[in-house]
Amino acid sequence: MDLEASMRKSVDATQRTFNTIRTGRANPSLLDKISVEYYGAETPLKSLATISTPDSSTIQIQPFDASSINVIEKAIATSDLGLTCNNDGRSIRINIPPLTEDRRKDLCKLASKYAEEGKVALRNIRRDAIDRVKKQEKEAELSEDQSRDEQDKVQKLTDKFITLIDKHLAEKEADILKV
Structure with missing residues (x-):
């Protein structure tokens, strides 16, 4: 498997997780993690309804059924998002209240936790790649110098993607803290 592609997937997954963290304005991706018990099966909310943002502080959910x-x-009410729904019989409207300072700090901590999970995934990919290189060296497919060069390349790639996660984290924290 291509090392860079694996690391990019890990960074993309971390970015998607960041998108589920609430900021001061309405965003349909806030509801990405919500599953609904629909005819006996857990179904993602976005498979059951159209989710839109008519304005910066409202999310509208229009169920297909x-x-x-x-x-x-x-x-939505039982999720950990802490959002209140208004149901008019045909659609659901969710007003996104402004965040308190304490809630903003909690969300920044959550974003940091998600970033750390992404970095751990990158380090695991790095460890597997270095193990493969060492195995090749042991089996005499690579010389000691080639092995060291390959390990350095793996480390540089890992550092590049960890820096990318840090950049995404800084952007998300700035977004959360913006009033």
Whole structure:
């Protein structure tokens, strides 16, 4: 498997996780982690409804099946997002209240946690790649110098992607702290 592609996937996954963290304005990706019990199966919310943001402080959910509106509302209410739904019988509107300073700090800590998880994934990929290089050296497929060069390349690539995660984290923290 291509090392750079694996690391890029890890960074992309971390970026998607960042998108589920709430900022001061409405964003449909806030609801990406929500699953709804629909006809006995856990179904992602975005498979059951159209999610839009009519303005910067409102998320609107338009279910494809009107009978699912109550289970969607229940799933959002029981999630850890702390959002309150307004149900008019045809759609659900969620007003995104402004964040308090304490809540902003908590969300920054959560973003840091997600960034650290992304870095751990990158380090695991690095460890596997270095193990492969050492195995090749042991089996005399690579010389000691070639092995060292390959390990240095792996480390430089890892450093590049860790820097990228740090950059995404700084952007997300700035977004969260912006009032």
